Amino acid sequence: MFKSKGNAMTDSPRIVFLFDVDNTLIDNDRVQAHLKEHLEQTYGVVARDRYWEILEELRSELGYVDYLGALERFRLEAMHHPDVLRMSSWLVDYPFADRLYPGALSAVKHVQQWGIAVILSDGDAVFQPRKVERSGLWRAFDSRVLIYVHKEQELADVERLYPADHYVLIDDKLRILAAVKKIWGKRVTTVFPKQGRYASDPNTLAEYPAADIEVAKIGDLIGYDLSAFLKARPPIMQCDN
Secondary structure, three states: EEEOOOOOOOOOOOOOEEOOOOOOEEEEHHHHHHHHHHHHHHHHHHHHHHHHHHHHHHHHHOOOOOOHHHHHHHHHHOOOHHHHHHHHHHHOOOOHHHEEEHHHHHHHHOOOOEEEEEEEEEEEOOOHHHHHHHHHHHHHOOOEEEEEOOOOHHHHHHHHHHOOOOOEOOOOOOOHHHHHHHHHHHEEEEEEHHHOHHHHHHHHHHHOOOOOOOEOOOOHHHHOHHHHHHHOOOOOOOEEE
């Protein structure tokens, strides 16, 4: 067994698989489309558009999508429309399990035969954990869930909590994959599932380097073996006698 370097875990796994959530495991584009539809049908087009403006403003301020924070601000403008209060229940009770991509859970189970799987996501401290719980991902990942504001800036903490000889990062954003690759280098294999709006944006595709592995959908991971994920692996650490 490889020794950790004074970290939270006494034994370091050889490989850790880090999974993003939105548009990697969960079809977040469908969730947003459903939310827009609900807002329009329940509160009208003007309310829908105003809520989305606030949501995008918060995204620029915080660096992640804050649905409940946007609702708080929207409520201040719609204080005299108490029916808006029911929107919070729609959000927190949303059936995220129905929005998992086909094969998402099978992909997670597939890689767990070689190492541990960990959620590595961005988001707020209330709604994003709720999404992970409601989708069934919290259980699928055995409570190994990390949610930061800017995850690419928290790699030292990832290493502290889940030390490994090699990491595999699965994320729908080339920007994130490129940023992590720049820091970890050959210690990480980047996997790009071409799902969601970011994955098909031509400007994004032109701006960032290609990932080590590209798949059309998350379920395609079950067609890969361990050697594919370790192709960028550095020399193996020496074991203590």
